[in-house]
Amino acid sequence: MLGAGDLVMLAIGAVIGAGIFGAIGTAAAGQIGPNGEVIRVGAGPALVFSFLLLGAACALAGLCYAELASMIPQAGSAYAYSYATLGEIVAWIIGWDLILEYAVGNVAVAISWGDYFTTLLRGLDIVLPQWLTTGYRTALLSSDPAIHGLLASAPRLLGIPILINIPAFGIVMLITWLLLQGARESTTANNIMVGIKLVVLTLFVVVGAFHINPANYHPFAPNGFTGIHQGAAIVFFAYIGFDAISTAAEETKNPQRNLPIGILGGLAICTVIYIIIGFVLTGMVPYRQLAVADPLARALQLAGLTTVGWIVALGAAISMAAVLLVFQYGQPRIFFSMARDGLLPKWAAKVHPVHRTPYVTTLLTGVLVALASSVGDAAETYDLTNIGTLFAFMLVCIGVLVLRHKEPDRPRPFRVPFVWPVTLLGAAGCLFIMKGLPRSAWERFGWWLVIGLVLYFSYGIRHSKLRIGNRQSAVGGRQ
Secondary structure: OEOHHHHHHHHHHHHOOHHHHOHHHHHHHEEEOOOOOEEEEOOHHHHHHHHHHHHHHHHHHHHHHHHHHHOOOOOOOHHHHHHHHOOHHHHHHHHHHHHHHHHHHHHHHHHHHHHHHHHHHHHOOOOOOHHHEOOHHHHHHOOOHHHHOHHHHOOEEOOEEOOOEHHHHHHHHHHHHHHHOOOOOOHHHHHHHHHHHHHHHHHHHHHHHOOOOHHHHOOOOOOHHHHHHHHHHHHHHHHOOHHHHHHHHHHEOOHHHHHHHHHHHHHHHHHHHHHHHHHHHHHHOOHHHHOOOOHHHHHHHHOOOHHHHHHHHHHHHHHHHHHHHHHHHHHHHHHHHHHHOOOOOHHHHOOOOOOOOOHHHHHHHHHHHHHHHHHOOHHHHHHHHHHHHHHHHHHHHHHHHHHHHHOOOOOOOOOOOOHHHHHHHHHHHHHHHHHOOOHHHHHHHHHHHHHHHHHHHHHHHHHOHHHHHHHHHHHHHHO
């Protein structure tokens, strides 16, 4: 059984990942379009307040996750325990949103991994052609003339510029191949990866602290609260994964005491780590120079610390490869659960006779993520991932309050304290952070929900095993 200390370590391992190595740069610098238009403003050095805002919102949502996870006989994903407690339509929406958290989120992770990998190669005097390390969408949306200029200078096929992020494509396909062999992350491997993350981030902080230029902190909040708000909406990606803590409810001793300690303690430690990194990062170089997919390595290079930048890039590549493995492992199993419930076609629930893996959905997820990361842009992928995940968190917060009213006597090994303010503030906090995302993110998310609901009402609702069972029970009852 897990104690409070175990849960805190689980939180650190789950939360610290690709976001701090990638999204933090765009959150500080903002995003400028190819024609010089401001897509969203950045937080600048005031990014530290963005992390504080996010830590509070995630703590409230995490407590709500913990209550739902403790209400079913075994731990499971948000889809699984929403299905058991909130009903099929809510579970479908959350499951559909989890695709954004896992699969679409992995697109951003792969793109960031590709940039760190390219930095590693440059340290070995290996320079790949830029058109083989830059996705089409990245070039299209970039405000950097050198990158945007690739649209005109890259080789062409049938008049279309060939811009492919080969490293991002390659790492996803390698991870997919490993998962098809039945590979899975062990506790030992996870602890090693957590150790690498913390060592690399400590190295960055210690070395970077000696190269801080106080002039870079002025102005501290160049865009006021708007920048802090929009920065929080971007860097929320750095907090994705904390909900995994709540799924350990059934393996936790004294969950009423230890779950809140694990969730709040883990998020507090991660927030402090993030604040320190954000403070050092924005002090090393002017914040406007951080709008890249590999901001930590780039800051060290700009400060003349090429060797340290290479070491950080190596650690980041290893850490993000582990994140890719975990998320690529998780997404097919969400498809598997949805197919097992009849909401997706039966082939999505097929298990390999030898390796015992959901090989069809593993391969399908891998190919789609690899193709998307080969042409996609990290910044816009962060947006779609963040808005989908925040919406799922908001539903969970509301769901806890609804269930307290509908099923007040249902056993709850963990109960959210001060349920009304916690759930309402948690939902409001998620919605507020969502509002910091650009209009394009809302439009894409709206279409994503429409597509999901069309699939549910055209296929899922007619093949749902729950509804088929209810209909058969109703017919049997009338006979």
